[in-house]
Amino acid sequence: MAEGSRKFIKLKIKAQDDTILHFKVNPSTIMKDIFMSYSSKKQMMNYKVFRFFFDGKRLSPKKTVNELGLKNGDEIDAMIHQDGGGSACNY
C-alpha cells in the first residue's frame, strides 16, 4: 500500500476565481483525463474551454503527468478561453 501511495501525485488546479480543486493522480495518467475530470466538476461539457498552465507553460492534454515533470503539490492554472473583437467595450 505504501508503494502504491508513493505512486500517486497530488495536484492542485486553480481556477481564475482562486478556487482550488485537488486531484490525486497517477504519474502515468494522461493530462486529458485530469482536464476532463476538472471540466465535469466545473459543469463544463468540453475541457477545451480551459487552458491549463503550469508556471506559465501550456500543458498538452496528450502528455502524461510524468512526461510533463509535474511534482507532488504543483499548482496548475485553469484559464477560461478568451476571444474578443472590441465592439461593445466600454471604459
Place this chain on the structure above:
Amino acid sequence: MGALTSNRKRGNDFFSSNCKSPLSNLSKKLKLSALNPPLPSKSTVQRFFKYPDPINPIRREVHAPCRKLRFGFKQTKSNSVNYKGVSEYSGSEMGNCLSRKHEETKRSDFDGLRKDIEVKDIDGDDAKEGFFEDSSIEEVEAWGCKNSDFDIAAADANGFEDLSIDELERCCEKSDLLGQEVDDDVQILDDYDGNDLSVLTTGLDDGNVKEESVGKMIDSLAMNPTSDSYFYVPLYRKLLGSVEKISDNLKRLQFQIGLNEKSLETNRLLRPQKKEEQVIEDAISEPFVPLTEEEHDEVSCSLSKSNRRKVLVTHKNSNIDITGEILQCLRPGAWLNDEVINVYLELLKEREKREPQKFLKCHFFNTFFYKKLISGTGGYNYQSVRRWTSQRKLGYSLLECDKIFVPIHKEIHWCLAVINKKDQKFQYLDSLRGRDSNVLKVLASYFVDEVKDKSGKHIDVSSWKQEFVEDLPEQKNGYDCGVFMIKNADFYSRDIGLCFNQGDMPYFRMRTAKELLRLKAD
C-alpha cells in the same frame, strides 16, 4: 541695284513659264508689286526686317477685281491640271507646296515675332485658293505633314557643305519645267512672299555664301525640288535665327541644370544616412509582402468549414494545437481567440531568435499573463507569475529585453501594453482609443518586483513615462481589435512606426493565417 537683280529673276521666271501659260504676266505683276519696298540687301538681319512690309500691298491687290478675272480664267485651266497632277504624277509637287505651307504654319508657331503676319497671310491665301484647291489640300495634307517632317530631319542631318549655286539653279530650272500647276502654286503663294523670292535670287546671283544653305535645303528635299523652295529659305533662315536665340537660353539652362545636379550630388554625399533610409524603406515594405497565389489558396482551403475538426498544425513549444475551428477566427469579421494570438506571439519570438540583428530583443507574454497577474485579492499578485519568467524556462533573461509585450484581454476586447525598457516608458495601445491607467500601474509594479526578484536590484520607474499611445491605427469596426493588437506588437518589435490602417486588416488576417500554417512569421 536691287531692282536690277529682281528683274533678272523675273526674267528667268518669264523664260521658263511664259510659253506654257499666261501666268507669267501675273507673276510679273505680282513681283513688281512685291518690289515696291526698298531693295533687299545681303545682310540677313535687314532681310528679316523687311520681310513683313510688302505683305499688305499684296493683299490689297489680290482683292482687286482685275485679278479676279485673271484668276478666273486661269482657274479652269489649272484646276484640271491640278486634279490630274494630284492623282497621277505631280502629287509630290502639290504635296510639297502644301507641306511647305504646313511647315510655315508650324514655323510661325515657333517664330513668335512674325507669327501674326504669316499666319494671317497663309489663311488669306487658302481662302483665295479655296475654290479650286481645297480638295487637293485635304487629300495631300497628311502626306505633306510626313514629308515636311522628314525634310527637316534630313536637312538637320546633313552637314552644311559642298553646296553649289549651280545646284540650286538646276533645281529652279527643273521646277520651272515641272509644269504649269507648280508655277501656279508658286505665284499664288508668292502673293505674300514675292519680296522674299527676290531677296533669295539676289543672294543667289551674288553667290552669297550664306545662301548655300538654301541649296542644301533644296538638296535635302531631293524628292521634289521645286521652285517653291525659294520662299522656304527665308523662313528657314528666320528659324535659324530664332533657334540661335533659343539655343543660347538652352545653353544657359543646361548649365544651371548641370550645376544643380552637381550640388545635389554633393549634398547626397554629405548625407551618409541615405543608406539607412533605404534599409528602413525595406523594413517598411516587408510587413506588406503580398501572398502568392499558392499561399492564398492554401489559406483559403484551411479556413474552409471542412477542416473544422482537423488539427492543422501543432506548435510544439507552447503545446497548442491549431485546428480548423480555431483558425477560422482569422476569417474576415471573426473575433480572434487566445490560441491564435498566443501562437502568433510565439512565432514573433522565434522570428527574433532567428534574425536577432533585424528585430528588437523582445519578450511576448501570453494572453493569460495579465489575467493571472491581477488575480486574487487586491488586484495585484506578483507571486502567481513569479515563476513564469525564470531564465531556465525562457532561455534568456527578461531584463535584457528591449520591449516586453503584454497582451491585455478585457472581456471582449484585445489591447496591448508594452514595457518599453529601451525608451524607459510604459505604453498602452488600444485600437479603440481606450485608456486604462490601472494596467500601466500594475505593469510598473510588476517590473519593479520582477527586477528585484530576478536580479536583486531595485529599479526606480517613477521617472518612466506612462503613455497612452494616441498616434496609432484606429479600428473602425467591432471585430478587428485582435488583429490590430498582434500587428501593433509585430511592428513595434520591428522598431518601426505603426504604418498600417483598417484597410490592411483583410490582408493581415490572411498573412497571419499563412504564418500560423507555416509556423513561421516573416
